[in-house]
Amino acid sequence: MQDHTKKSMLGTRRRILQLLKVKGPLTADELSQELRMTSMGARGHLTALERDGLIEHHTQQRGMGRPSYVYSLTDQGDEIFPRTYPQLASSLLDALRALGGEEAIDRMFEKRTEWVEAQYRARMADKTLEERVKELARIRTEEGYMADWEVLDQDTFVLREHNCSICQIARQCAQACSFELELFRRVLEDAEVSREKHMIQGDLMCAYVMRRAKGARVPSKRRPPMAAKRN
Structure with missing residues (x-):
């Protein structure tokens, strides 16, 4: 054509x-x-x-x-028509900071983290650490972060995000990234979560390493149920 x-x-x-x-x-x-x-x-x-x-x-x-x-x-x-969501969010943060300072910003992000944590936990219920990392990558992709994940060994996983859905807010407000890391630590409470790469710092992606915490139980492979004996 x-x-x-x-x-x-x-x-x-x-x-x-x-x-x-x-x-x-x-x-x-x-x-x-x-x-x-x-x-x-x-x-x-x-x-x-x-x-x-x-x-x-x-x-x-x-x-x-x-x-x-x-x-x-x-x-x-x-949604293809112009939106000003980032500008609105930015101006609301400025207004909140003017009214209550950094403490008000912290309280706002803490409340948001609680809400999002509840949503994530509902989708991760009764899952192993590996399954929760996989589900976390799926959720984050749905939210626009273009996430993928990888198993490094039975106790270590990595989550990568190739897009930042809140980039403009994160540049303006450091709490956005801090509470995001805190969110991951809460929903993966049996793991030690660290951020190894950070787009705001100039990296091409945000990368998080999740290591099973010492003392956390490693799930054994599930065996298929034995057939019942017939008399």
Whole structure:
């Protein structure tokens, strides 16, 4: 596909998303009129956008006759439009610091850590240390940190995060990283957790080493249950 054709297609799909954002749910015919193209052409773009998870369709009764298919943005599609979450969070931290100083910042991060700890623990219940490290990597990836993990030996694991979802906040507020490390130590309480690499310090990733604490029980391999004897 030639570059100008590809750019035209992407421009049309961007325009469809903008129309759905501004005007709300629209039919393929309504979109084709807005775009000044055939209904078949509009449907081709709609199919691609729906496949990418950016829009969805449902039936809606509009006057007399059969219900129509109308298209609307999904949450994923809505998120492509500009957001100012980092700027808002930054200004809120500045306001909190002005009102209560560093102690207020500490209390805020402590409360957040308690909330997140409860969420993490709910997903890690009844798991071994290795299973919890694996689950932690999964949770962090879901939160945008692009995490992976590795077993170094039966007592040592490493968790790497290749993206920082709170980078702007972390640069402004050292407590963000400190309480993140504290969070890991709480949910992996039978391990010694240390941060070996830190993006804020110029490393390409954040890397954490989890070593099983001395005296912590090493789980034995589970054996399959024995078949019951029959008389």
